[in-house]
Amino acid sequence: MPRTWHRWIPAAAAPVVVGAVVLGGVFAASASADPADKTPQQVLELAASSTVDTFSGTIEQSSNLGLPDASGLGGTGSSGSSNDGDLSSALELLTASHTLRVYVDGPTQSRVQILDDMAERDAIRNGDDLWLYDSKDASAVHSTVPADASGSTETPAEALTPAELATKFLDAVDPSTKVTVGDPVKVAGRSAYDLILTPDSSTTLVSRVDIAVDADTGLPLSVDVFAQGSSDPAFHVAFSSLSLDAPSADLFDFTPPSGTDVTEKALPNRADAPADGSAPDAGSHPEPTVTGTGWDTIVELPASGDATLPSDTSMLSQLTTPVEGGHVLQTTLLTVLITDDGRVLAGAVPVDSLLAAAAQ
Secondary structure: OOOOHHHHOOHHHOOOOOOOOOOOOOOOHHHHOOOOOOOHHHHHHHHHOOOOOEEEEEEEEEEOOOOOOHHHOOOOOOOOOOOHHHHHHHHHHHHOOEEEEEEEEOOOEEEEEEEEOOEEEEEEEEOOEEEEEEOOOOEEEEEEOOOOEOOOOOOHHHHOOHHHHHHHHHHOOOOOEEEEEOOOEEEOOEEEEEEEEEEOOOOOOEEEEEEEEEOOOOOEEEEEEEEOOOOOEEEEEEEEEEEOOOOOHHHHOOOOOOOOEEEEOOOOEHHHOOOOOOOOOOOOOOOOEEEOOHHHOEEEEOOOOOOOOOOOOOHHHHHOEEEOOEEEEEOOOOEEEEEOOOOEEEEOOOHHHHHHHHHO
16 A cells, blocks of 8 residues: 555544554566565665555465454443454454455546455545445545645554564564575565565564565565464465556545445644644554564554453453453464553563563
8 A cells, every 4th residue: 555545544444453564366477586686775765765555356365373253352332442443443453364356547537345244444645535434334534635634543344454564574674584585475466575674683473584576676465474383374465466556546435325324524634733743642652662673573552541451240350360460362473461560561472571571
């Protein structure tokens, strides 16, 4: 996806995701040949220089994070946390398999569809108009892009696209990462380089990340994230079909079906920012503390006044394990510690690393 897309999604419309990461066709004839040999640095440069911003395709996503199916969890009643609905939506994206349709025609026309059973979720930008639509509950959020918009948010649906997920890993490549190139691969019928990122760390939960980089365009076609001790990816997202032709313009026209509950949501612009350059509402969005480096990085959010600890009946309580000083949410790729004093620490590291960081 074009990286400008995520700047315009209303933050209030996106489910809350715990953690920092946490997603056939018609092809050019030249894409069928095996790619020429390139060094890891050359493949990194190819991906970084990709200018593809017009395409459409189908994306398949699956995960094995060790989390339970969100549909089997309770705690959304009156005694449960008010965030349980958002958490359930986020977990559903992370624990279930999904098929997405993606349409992009430049930076101002984009559409992502998550195809559910008998339902559909859409995120659409057409010029200055933004829509988030959920057919399951017949609801929609509409926003208009300000002339000078600010902020950068991202929906979980967008994070499931290979390009967006690959960008997060590629932007983080540093000396703590060993970069190699494997044998050529085929994704959606296209030849690609297998770029392999291997952490130089003895503690991270991540074993390696495989990114298929299109040999012709540099567009990331798939991402596989492997957990330590597993030969199968813990998270997989890949194009199953891809066309580089411009999608039909009518795909970006959206009118809510009759009976849809439409909410208007204003987006912030730079004129709303304080004159001294500080972030608005800084008190409600405290700055995180970052410790460690590379794949061992731990992000800590300080306690806020509205912090809600897991209750006995909340979904978060059913997902976490009590430890001394708090509760832990453990997945194959990410660990989250919620301390008794309301702090949240997260990283692709074991529980002991978070407990040690919290004690400092």
